[in-house]
Amino acid sequence: MIENSEEVARVLSANNPGEATTEPVLCDALAKAVSNPGRMVRAGLVMAAAKSHGLEAATAEQLACALEYWHQASLILDDLPCMDDAELRRGLPCLHRTYGESTAILTALSLINRAYALVQRAFLLESAAVREQACELVDSALGAAGILCGQAWDLRFSRGLRASREVGRIAWRKTGALLGLAITLPLLPSSAWPRERRTLHALSIYWALAYQAMDDLLDVAAPTGAIGKTPGRDAALSRPNLTIALGAPLTRQRIARLLGLAELQVKQLRERDAKWTYLADWHERLLMSRYRMFIAA
Amino acid sequence: MIENSEEVARVLSANNPGEATTEPVLCDALAKAVSNPGRMVRAGLVMAAAKSHGLEAATAEQLACALEYWHQASLILDDLPCMDDAELRRGLPCLHRTYGESTAILTALSLINRAYALVQRAFLLESAAVREQACELVDSALGAAGILCGQAWDLRFSRGLRASREVGRIAWRKTGALLGLAITLPLLPSSAWPRERRTLHALSIYWALAYQAMDDLLDVAAPTGAIGKTPGRDAALSRPNLTIALGAPLTRQRIARLLGLAELQVKQLRERDAKWTYLADWHERLLMSRYRMFIAA
Numbered sequence: 133m134i135e136n137s138e139e140v141a142r143v144l145s146a147n148n149p150g151e152a153t154t155e156p157v158l159c160d161a162l163a164k165a166v167s168n169p170g171r172m173v174r175a176g177l178v179m180a181a182a183k184s185h186g187l188e189a190a191t192a193e194q195l196a197c198a199l200e201y202w203h204q205a206s207l208i209l210d211d212l213p214c215m216d217d218a219e220l221r222r223g224l225p226c227l228h229r230t231y232g233e234s235t236a237i238l239t240a241l242s243l244i245n246r247a248y249a250l251v252q253r254a255f256l257l258e259s260a261a262v263r264e265q266a267c268e269l270v271d272s273a274l275g276a277a278g279i280l281c282g283q284a285w286d287l288r289f290s291r292g293l294r295a296s297r298e299v300g301r302i303a304w305r306k307t308g309a310l311l312g313l314a315i316t317l318p319l320l321p322s323s324a325w326p327r328e329r330r331t332l333h334a335l336s337i338y339w340a341l342a343y344q345a346m347d348d349l350l351d352v353a354a355p356t357g358a359i360g361k362t363p364g365r366d367a368a369l370s371r372p373n374l375t376i377a378l379g380a381p382l383t384r385q386r387i388a389r390l391l392g393l394a395e396l397q398v399k400q401l402r403e404r405d406a407k408w409t410y411l412a413d414w415h416e417r418l419l420m421s422r423y424r425m426f427i428a429a
Numbered sequence: 430m431i432e433n434s435e436e437v438a439r440v441l442s443a444n445n446p447g448e449a450t451t452e453p454v455l456c457d458a459l460a461k462a463v464s465n466p467g468r469m470v471r472a473g474l475v476m477a478a479a480k481s482h483g484l485e486a487a488t489a490e491q492l493a494c495a496l497e498y499w500h501q502a503s504l505i506l507d508d509l510p511c512m513d514d515a516e517l518r519r520g521l522p523c524l525h526r527t528y529g530e531s532t533a534i535l536t537a538l539s540l541i542n543r544a545y546a547l548v549q550r551a552f553l554l555e556s557a558a559v560r561e562q563a564c565e566l567v568d569s570a571l572g573a574a575g576i577l578c579g580q581a582w583d584l585r586f587s588r589g590l591r592a593s594r595e596v597g598r599i600a601w602r603k604t605g606a607l608l609g610l611a612i613t614l615p616l617l618p619s620s621a622w623p624r625e626r627r628t629l630h631a632l633s634i635y636w637a638l639a640y641q642a643m644d645d646l647l648d649v650a651a652p653t654g655a656i657g658k659t660p661g662r663d664a665a666l667s668r669p670n671l672t673i674a675l676g677a678p679l680t681r682q683r684i685a686r687l688l689g690l691a692e693l694q695v696k697q698l699r700e701r702d703a704k705w706t707y708l709a710d711w712h713e714r715l716l717m718s719r720y721r722m723f724i725a726a
Contacts, residue, residue: 149573155581158573209538214530233511234584237534241506242573244538248545249568256561260553267553271546276446276455276539284452287531 140175143193144200149246161231161239165204170222173418174199174314180410181318192318194254198247199314205240205247206279206310212236215287216369219362251317262320269316273309282306289372299348299372300341307347308340315411328401328408335397335411342390342419346427348374349383354426387427391419437472440490441497446543458528458536462501467519470715471496471611477707478615489615491551495544496611502537502544503576503607509533512584513666516659548614559617566613570606579603586669596645596669597638604644605637612708625701628694632708635691639716642684643724645671651723684724688716 150162169175175196182192211218211226212233218226228236251270255263272278282305289298315336316329351366352375366373375383398415401408447459466472472493479489508515508523509530515523525533548567552560569575579602586595612633613626648663649672663670672680695712698705 151574154573154578155585157585158578158581162573209534212531212534214534234509235581237506237509237511238573238577238581241541242577244541245568245572245577249564249572252549252560252564256557256564263549264553267546267549271542275542275546276451276459276535277448280535280539280542281451281455284455284532284535288452288454 136179137172137176140172140179140193140196140200141169143197144169144172144175147194147197147201147246147250149242157231157235158238158242161227161235162242164230165208165227165239165243168222168224169200169204172196172200174203174310176417177311177314177414178318180414181315184407184410185319185322187318187321191254191321194250195317198250198254199310199317201243201247201250202274202313203310205243206283208236208240208243210283215283216365216371218365255320258321265320266317269313269320273313278305279309282309286371289370296374296377299374299377302372303341303344303374304337307344308336311340311343312336328404331397331400335394335401338390338394338397339415339419342387342394345374345383345387345390346419346422348376349380349387350426352376353380384427387423391423394419433476434469434473437469437476437490437493437497438466440494441466441469441472444491444494444498444543444547446539454528454532455535455539458524458532459539461527462505462524462536462540465519465521466497466501469493469497471500471607473714474608474611474711475615477711478612481704481707482616482619484615484618488551488618491547492614495547495551496607496614498540498544498547499571499610500607502540503580505533505537505540507580512580513662513668515662518658552617555618562617563614566610566617570610575602576606579606583668586667593671593674596671596674599669600638600641600671601634604641605633608637608640609633625698625705628697632691632694632698635687635694636712636716639684639687639691642671642680642687643716643719645673646677646680646684647723649673650677681724684720688720691716 144166148162148166150159154162178196178199179192181187182189182195207221208227210216211221212228219229220226226236227239231239248270251266255266258266274280282302285298285302286306289302312333315332319328319332348366351363351373354363365371367376374386378386394415398408398411401411441463445459445463447456451459475493475496476489478484479486479492504518505524507513508518509525516526517523523533524536528536545567548563552563555563571577579599582595582599583603586599609630612629616625616629645663648660648670651660662668664673671683675683691712695705695708698708
C-alpha cells in the first residue's frame with residue numbers, strides 16, 4: 133500500500149510495548165497484534181505528509197506508529213463480544229478469539245498507552261503552541277466527543293427516521309477521527325497549518341464518509357473472503373449501514389458524490405501548492421483503486 | 430479523606446469528557462463515574478505534594494484529576510465480566526451492570542484519553558526534560574510493563590510455588606503504578622526531583638504492598654458491607670491474595686513489617702527537609718488509620 137511499508141512495519145515492531153518482564157500471554161498477544169498491521173493507511177498518510185512538509189524522519193515514524201497503534205486498538209476493542217462480536221480481522225481470527233477477552237483489552241490498552249507517549253516524544257522539542265494543538269486534536273479525536281462517541285452511537289443505533297444522516301454522523305466520528313489525525317498531526321510543526329485547515333478538515337470528512345460507505349456496501353454485498361473481516365455483521369447486529377438504510381444504488385450514487393467532493397478539495401490544495409500532491413496519490417490509493425475494484429462495476 | 434476533597438470533586442466533574450454531543454448513554458455513564466470518585470487518595474497525594482513543593486494550583490488540579498481518571502478507568506475495566514466479574518464498586522453496582530459492558534469500556538477509555546490530555550496540559554510550559562520524564566513515567570507505569578502487566582499476571586495467577594512472592598510483584602505493578610505516579614509526577618518541576626527519587630520509589634513500593642496486603646486480608650476476612658466492593662472474589666477467582674497464600678497471621682506480620690519500612694522512608698525524608706511532612710500525614714491517613722480500624726484488632 134505504501135512505498136515505505138517495510139520501514140513502517142519495522143517501526144511498529146520496534147515500539148511494541150511488550151517487554152521482557154511483561155506477562156507472557158500479553159506479550160504474545162502484543163507481538164501478534166503489531167506483526168499484522170493491515171494496510172497501514174494512517175501510517176502511510178503520515179509518512180507522505182512528512183516527506184512533503186519536511187518533517188524529520190524520527191518524528192514521522194513516531195506519529196505513524198502512534199496512529200497505527202490507536203487504530204489497531206480500536207479494531208481489537210470493536211471486535212469484542214460486547215461490541216461487534218467479530219470473528220475475523222485482517223484475515224486472521226480476532227485477537228480475543230485467540231487470547232481471550234481480558235488479554236485483548238489489555239493489549240489494546242498497551243497499544244493506546246504507548247501511542248500517547250509516541251506523540252509526546254514526536255513533539256517534545258516543538259513550541260508549546262504546537263504541543264497544545266496536538267494535545268487538543270488527539271483529545272477531541274479519540275475521546276468522548278470523537279471515536280468513542282462514534283462507537284457508542286454505533287452500538288445504540290437502530291434503523292429509523294433520518295437513518296442515512298445518522299449513518300454519516302457515526303461514520304465521520306468512527307472513521308474520520310483517526311484519518312483526520314493522520315492528515316493533520318504531521319502538519320502541525322509546518323507553516324501549512326492552520327492556513328489549509330478548513331480544506332483538510334473537509335477532505336478528511338469526505339474521505340471518511342466515502343470509505344465507510346464503500347465498507348457498508350461491501351459488508352452487505354461482498355462474498356465471504358473478499359474482505360479481511362466477517363461480512364454481514366451490520367445487518368446481523370442492526371448497526372448503522374448506509375446500504376441497509378438507502379439500498380445499493382443510492383449508496384453507489386452517494387459514494388460517487390463523496391469521491392467527487394474529496395477530489396475537489398485535493399484539487400484546490402494542489403492549485404495552491406504542489407507539495408499537496410501526495411494527497412492526490414492517497415486519494416487514488418485509499419479510495420479510487422478500491423472503488424474501481426469493488427464498487428464501480 | 431483530604432481537606433480539599435470538595436475542590437477535587439469539582440475538578441473531576443469539570444473535566445468530565447462527556448459533552449453535549451456525546452451519545453447520551455455514554456454521557457450518563459461518564460457523569461455517574463465522575464460523581465462517585467471514592468476516597469480520592471491519588472488526588473489528595475498530588476494536592477498535598479503541590480502545596481509543599483510550590484506547584485501551581487491549576488497544574489496540581491490537572492494532575493490530580495488525571496490520576497483519579499486513570500484509577501477509575503482501571504477499576505471499571507477490572508470489574509468487567511472477563512476480568513474480576515465484580516458486582517459492587519464504591520458501594521454501588523459496577524458500571525457495566527448498569528450500562529452494559531460496551532458502555533463501561535467506552536467510559537473507561539474516555540477517562541483514559543482525557544487523563545493523558547490533562548497531564549500534557551499540566552506540564553505544557555515546563556522544560557523538555559520535565560516533559561520527557563513525565564512521559565516516560567506515565568508510559569512505564571500505565572503500560573505493558575506496569576499496571577497492564579500487573580492485571581495480566583493477576584488474571585493468569587495460579588496458587589503454587591513462590592505464591593507470596595508473585596503476589597507482591599503483582600501488587601506492586603497493580604497498586605504501585607498509580608500511587609507511584611501520584612507521589613512523583615507533582616515533584617517533576619521541583620528541585621526535589623530526582624534527588625529523593627530512590628527513597629520516594631521505595632516508599633511507593635512499601636505503601637502499595639501494605640495497602641494491597643490489607644486489601645487481601647479484608648477480601649478474605651471482612652463481612653459483606655464493610656468494604657465498598659464484593660468480598661471473597663480473590664478465592665472465588667483464584668486471584669493473587671496474600672492471605673490465601675500465607676494465612677491471616679503471617680499476612681498481619683507482613684503488613685506490620687511493610688508499614689514499618691514505609692515509616693522509615695518517611696522519617697528519612699522528613700529529617701532531610703520538613704516539606705516532606707505531608708507524606709507522614711498520608712502514611713497515617715492512607716494506611717495507619719485503616720490498619721488500626723480493620724487489621725490491628
